[in-house]
Each structure stands twice: as structure tokens, then as C-alpha cells.
Amino acid sequence: MVARTVEAPGGRALAVEVSGDQQGSPVFLLHGTPGSRVGPAPRSSVLSRMGVRLISFDRPGYGDSDRLPGRRVAEAAADVLAIADGLGLAEFAVAGRSGGGPHALACAALLPERVSRVAALVSLAPRNAEGLDWYGGMTPSNVREYHHAERGLLRIEDAFQLRSRVIKRDPVRLIKDLVPELPPTDRTVVTDPGIRRMLLSTYRQAFRYGAFGWIDDVLAFTTDWGFRVEDIRVPVRLWHGADDQFSPVDHSRWLADNIPGAELYLEPGAAHFGAFEEITSTLKWLAG
Template sequence: MVDGVRMRDGRWLAVAERGDPDGTPVVLLHGTPGCRRGTVPEAILTARPGVRFISYDRPGYGDSDRRPGRRVADAARDVARLADALQLDRFAVLGHSGGAPHALACAALLPARVRRVAALGCTAPPNTAGLSWFEGMALSKVEDFTRALTDPLDFADRLAARAAAIRSDPAQLLVSVRDGLTDSDRRIISDPAISDMLLRDYRESLRTSAYGWLDDDLALLSSWGFDPAVITRPVLLWHGALDTFSPVGHFKWLADRIPRARPVLDPDAGHFGALRALPAVLDWLCATPESRAS
């Protein structure tokens, strides 16, 4: 097991491995903000003894060095380097929320190595024809993203201040997003195991700076560096119909354009409903050819 990988450009990428070292490899891509210790609750990890879970801090988060100006597509290069270091031939990828577009980048740009991809609560690329990007989005998210687009320096300063406050009290982030959550989302994040995971995740992700958070948002709002329509690998798109962080129009846009998409829309779920969907999603990701045929 390794605790990090040196990238070809000299950056350090912090890595965590859990589960069976000889099991089916699944690369986990955390949300925004997030870190290598989040994404999947511990109870779900331990319930899958035949899976090797591999996660890492995206650049600028936790212990990973920053990469200013990174694009969503750059995640595929980092994942490929990580897979080389761990001697992985083929693997599955799972991304939730801000990690979901980065998972699609792996599907698009690493077709020879990626078996399957699950993208949960995924936004669509910006400036796409046929989609009103902000429609149905929580007002707080619209304000943040608009500020990032119109005044990125002010946005960076505000994120730095928020990150400093969250470092001293991570619960502030959960409180600040509650207005954009459904009742089901509020019940999910009120679960002690889930809230503890999220609080540890937020604290660790922002421990050194807000750069990962800033660079994630700017990457999601800029050209991704690939077209989802070129994806040839099987992709499970899971989405909550009541999600106001990534409105359902984004899901429909992606489902229409990814050739081998398997769309799953939960009519009663919001953004954090993805955590409840994880067991079934992991079953699909790790299915063998025999089990898929049965």
C-alpha cells in the first residue's frame, strides 16, 4: 500500500487504500469540497470484502499539491498515473457530486483501462446547448457560481474565509447548505455516522487551504477538456430528482448524450440520496461478466 504518488510534473498526490488488496479495484473520486477519506461510509466499505477501494485528494485538497488552472480532464491523467504506480491494469471509477464529472473524464479519456464508471449527482458541462445550467439550482449555489464567473478574485477571497471558518468548526458547512436540501437529505446527513464522515471529510479537505475547493469550482465552470458524447465505456448515471445542487436537467442532458449511459433517477431523493444508493451502485460497478449476464 502507498500513501501517495509523485506525478510526472513533480506534484504529490495523497492516496488512501482500503479493503481487499487483491480485490476488484474501484477508484473513488470525492465531492467538492472533499478528500480521500470521504465518499463512501465505512459501513459500506466493510460490507464489500472483495473490493479494493482507492481514493486520493484532488490537487489542492488535504495533502495533495495544488495544480493551478487544472481542468476536469486532468483528473484522468492523475488517475492513470496513480493506476500505474499501483500496477492496476483495469479498474472501475466512482464519483459523487464534484467528483462525478472527473469520473466521466476517466471514462472518456481512459477507455482501455476503465471497466465501468458510476457518476452520482453529476453536473453537466457549462455553456451547453439545450440546457439552462442554473435552472432548478439552489440560490446559494447560483450566487457562488455567478461570483466565480464574474469576479474570481473576490470568489477566492470568500472561499478562503469560509474554509478558515470550516477548519475551526466543520459543522458550519453542513449548516450553510441545509437551505438547499430536501427533507430526505436532511435526514441522511443527520445520521451520526454520515455526519461524522462528512465533518471529518470537510476538515481534512480544507486543512491546509481552500485551493482545492476553488480549483474544483473553476474547473467545473470552465471547458472540461472532453465531450461526454465520446464516452464508450458503460456509465451508470444516478441522480435524485429533487437535487438542487445538481438539478435534474443536468442528469437528463448527460443521459441523452452518453452513448452507453444507464440512467437511474430516484424520484424521492435529493443530492445526498446518493449515499443510500451506494450499495447498489457498487454491486453494478463490481459485477463480473458472468453476474452481468445472469
């Protein structure tokens, strides 16, 4: 595993980690919300056997990456491009899980000559998605957060900063807070010792310097993304657990209907955190 810092547009620093086969097929894995570059992923030895060179990074405002105030989802494409250029990658694939899904789709839309394939697992759809009840089937805590975010930064900043300080001291707290709203299948996933360790690591890293990565993600999801998913022309694979209530399954259904040629895989009996168990097969598809 190799850690490094890459300069993004505007001179910002992005914290990057590369694992797996250093000569393998390059695949970016964009973390969830909240999250960081050390989030759930296959072990480096597994990636090496698969021939995958996995690249992850802290989105702006998370972990060791500089904040980009007011960023839109589209900005992720420029950051991924800066990292790819820094690593000397002519072509690469991109995966995004949960909050990373919209950012992966930004790469599909805005970097068609560099991106070979894109996968989005349990992704949200755009807030202005025509014909989609965006809040339909969503867990009450997420509905509250996004409703507040739609009223602007000042409505959520203090609450998110307070929560981030609590979670930084005790990362288990975030998992405990989520459990009452989780379906049984997700409770089983987050109580797995390996998954739990990775979640604790990613939350600790995410909130090293505060909650602005989390805040800026939520604000970006509830405003214009800066691109149209209808313009995507690279191969896209969508995966969603049918019982997901954090990112309701109708979001991926809408994406499948509006992204030309997108393939949608709905897994009965799985929910939001079932995406962790799907990452390995997704990376195999992305690596071709």
C-alpha cells in the same frame, strides 16, 4: 486501510488511501466538492465482503495533495492513471459523487483502454451543454458561487478562503449553512450520526491547507472541461435524486441523452445527499 503518496505528472504529490479487499476489484471513488479522500464510503469490512478494493485520493489542492493551478476537469484522468500505474492496476472502474462526477466522466472519455465502467452520482453537466438551462432549479447559494466563478479566480478567492478557515475550525458550520436549502429527505441523511461523522472528517481534511481545491473545482466546472462526453464509449451509469437542487436533475438527464449507451436511474423522493445511500450498490455494479 492503507495511506500512501503517489507522484502525479509534473512531480506533484497525490495523497491516496486504499481500503477494503486488497486483492479485490479496483474501484476509484472520486470525492465531492468540497471533499477529500476520507469522505463518505462503505466501511472497509463491508468493502472486503463485496470484494472491492476502494481507492480514493485528495484532488489537487485538497488535503495533502499538491495544488495544480488552472486545472481542468480533464486533468483528473492523468492523476487517476498515475495512481493506477503506481498501484500496478491494468484495469479499474471509477465512481464520482457530486463534484467527483465530472472527473469520473473525464476518466471514461480519456482512459477507455484502462477503465472498465464508470458511475456518476448527482453529477453536473458541462457548462456549455447545448440545450440545458445550467442554472435551472439550482439552489441560490450555488448559483451565486458559480456566477462569481465565471468571472474568474479573483472574484471568489478571498470569500472561499475565509469560509474554509471557518469550516476548518468548525466543520459542523458547513452542514448548518446547507440545512436551510436542503429538502426534508436530505436533512434526514445529513443528521444521521454516521454520515455526519464522515462529513466532518472529509471537510476537516479538505481544508487542511486552505481552500484552493474547492476554488479550483468550481472554476473547472464553469469552463471547458477538456473533453467531450459524447466521445465516451465505456459503460456509464448515472444516478440522481429527483429532488436534487444542488446539482439539478436535468444535468443527469442531459448527460444520459449525450453519453452513448449511458443508463440513468432517477430516484423519486431522494435528493443530493441520497447519493451516500446509493454508493454501496454503485460499487457492486462497478465491480461487476
